[in-house]
Amino acid sequence: MFGYDLLFLLSRFTWNEISPGAFLGAVLLSLVICVLYVVRKSAPAPILAGVLAAAAVQTVLGAGLAPAPVLVLGLMLYTLGSWSSWKLAIPALLLSGMWTAIAAVPVIRAERARIGEIGMLILAYLVAVLVGRLSRSRRDRMEALQERADRLARERDAQAMIAAAEERARIAREIHDVVSHSLGTMVVMADGAAQTAVVDPVRAGDAMARVRDTGREAMVEMRSMLGVLRDDDPTSRAPQPGLAQLDRLVAETRATGIRVDVTVQGAPEPLPPGVDLTAYRIVQESLTNARRHGGALLSLVTVTVAYGAESLDLSIVDDGRALTESPVDHEGHGLVGMRERVSAYGGFLSTGPRADGGFIVRATLPVGGAG
16 A cells, blocks of 8 residues: 555656655655554544544655555555444544545546545445444344353353253152151061061061062152153153052052052042142152151041042041150141142142141142143
8 A cells, every 4th residue: 555655656756746745745755654554453533533644744745645655544444334423433534525626626626536526425425334344233233142152151051050050959859758658667577577576477477578668669759860860851751650559659659558548539530740749749758757656646647539520639637646846857848749730730738636636738739721
């Protein structure tokens, strides 16, 4: 760019259109303009002002429309439009147009250019500003899209963390229910076997066989739940227990020597899988708590399952020692787990000691319209 400007100024000097001093001054100003263009992005507006000032002095020296200021002004207007606001771009465009019109006067008088050509040059400056603004709009839009993508990625990660935490809590409840029920049953039966081993070895052997079977069933269910963690294929997941397995659950408790009466009211109907599992776990946890906390007074547990058109009602009542809902003893375990399960389906749960002794658990689970 500086080379073209130097050749232009040499031609003006050769034809004696400018003096030697004006020639040297114009060459120096052309060099300044080119240097300012190189560092244009550091401060576009002040550098454009410097270019205009240098171009104006060149005009005063008689350089006319030299190539360097003409090209640099166009490029600077694009830069200003791309990196600054309209408040700076419009005054810069007007000043550049004024310089072009003033510098073109001697050129037009010498018939080296026409007025229309000068007008096209000013129009080119306008186009440079508009292209710069379009470039900025596109850049802003891309930055906004990138910011939105980053925000969505952060929200997705947060949702994934929440889902993972909920899944961990669900699995923890499942493991608690399986382990506490199965181990509780095994402990009671093993204790009974130990007491009868000397006087009745056959009965003790039967009790230990039931301990073995209960342990195997617990291991199978644990493997099933752990398999869900290792495999995301829904077809590989074993069905979760439900009220269809209630008889087996009750039989395990009866095997410990506790009487369990079951009453089913209404016609049993297929339940949503989540509600069916929740109902099973509530009965399982209630039987475990009765066995664990009922003490020597425990002789009977009554389980009532009532099927309704809109809800499933459960009632588990024992006649043992009342279970104290101590936050220290039970927070995050059986009773809290039952509440979480019931609340997840919009149901209602009440637990507490009975006036005449024992403990009662009542749960209502909505099923109307559920698939």
